[in-house]
Amino acid sequence: DGGITQSPKYLFRKEGQNVTLSCEQNLNHDAMYWYRQDPGQGLRLIYYSQIVNDFQKGDIAEGYSVSREKKESFPLTVTSAQKNPTAFYLCASTRAVGGGLMSTDTQYFGPGTRLTVL
Amino acid sequence: AQSVAQPEDQVNVAEGNPLTVKCTYSVSGNPYLFWYVQYPNRGLQFLLKYITGDNLVKGSYGFEAEFNKSQTSFHLKKPSALVSDSALYFCAVRDITRGTGGFKTIFGAGTRLFVKA
Numbered sequence: 001d002g003g004i005t006q007s008p009k010y011l012f013r014k015e016g017q018n019v020t021l022s023c024e025q026n027l028n029h030d031a032m033y034w035y036r037q038d039p040g041q042g043l044r045l046i047y048y049s050q051i052v053n054d055f056q057k058g059d060i061a062e063g064y065s066v067s068r069e070k071k072e073s074f075p076l077t078v079t080s081a082q083k084n085p086t087a088f089y090l091c092a093s094t095r096a097v098g099g100g101l102m103s104t105d106t107q108y109f110g111p112g113t114r115l116t117v118l
Numbered sequence: 119a120q121s122v123a124q125p126e127d128q129v130n131v132a133e134g135n136p137l138t139v140k141c142t143y144s145v146s147g148n149p150y151l152f153w154y155v156q157y158p159n160r161g162l163q164f165l166l167k168y169i170t171g172d173n174l175v176k177g178s179y180g181f182e183a184e185f186n187k188s189q190t191s192f193h194l195k196k197p198s199a200l201v202s203d204s205a206l207y208f209c210a211v212r213d214i215t216r217g218t219g220g221f222k223t224i225f226g227a228g229t230r231l232f233v234k235a
Contacts (some may be wrong), residue, residue: 109161
């Protein structure tokens with residue numbers, strides 16, 4: 001089955017710790033995205049990557065870091081600099097890299113990771 | 119800047135009745151519009167999208183959406199609601215401005231649909 005997997009499903013972090021959330025896809029998609037979801041705020045874009053070894057900051061990148069060493073993988077690190085990290089984190093991917101109709105591609109989402117700071 | 123608004127935090131409907139979840143958008147140029155659904159503690163699932171052509175778009179699970187350019191709206195509809203339709207619904211618009219990082223999708227805040235038996 002093709003799809004996106006995220007792990008772990010639940011994650012607990014102590015104050016001052018860095019934690020890394022995993023996102024893997026076997027859809028052969030070029031573009032990958034990380035979103036943060038808070039109640040009543042919808043989805044906010046943290047980082048996105050259109051191609052291996054390249055990524056861009058989204059709207060709320062402060063306190064987060066990413067890497068894209070492989071096409072299939074786009075891990076997100078929540079650093080101690082993120083002051084309010086408790087949230088539901090969603091990873092997504094799309095096939096498109098180019099313009100025109102390629103930009104109309106649907107996003108495929110993983111099941112999410114719920115991060116709680118203790 | 120492109121944006122999307124969902125004016126209702128919550129919609130309540132009785133099972134068997136028609137449902138509408140509202141969405142309005144603001145874009146420069148032709149809009150690429152999407153609807154996604156999210157069940158509790160799950161990722162988002164694609165329902166339908168409008169790119170071009172017929173203003174009435176049909177999607178998964180009996181849902182459809184009507185694109186109205188003059189009203190800049192893309193409301194989600196279903197003729198007969200089911201209890202199992204209860205979920206969080208997101209409208210989204212594709213940002214077609216090509217920056218250094220490519221394309222982004224902008225999501226509305228979501229509308230929670232409750233279908234009562």
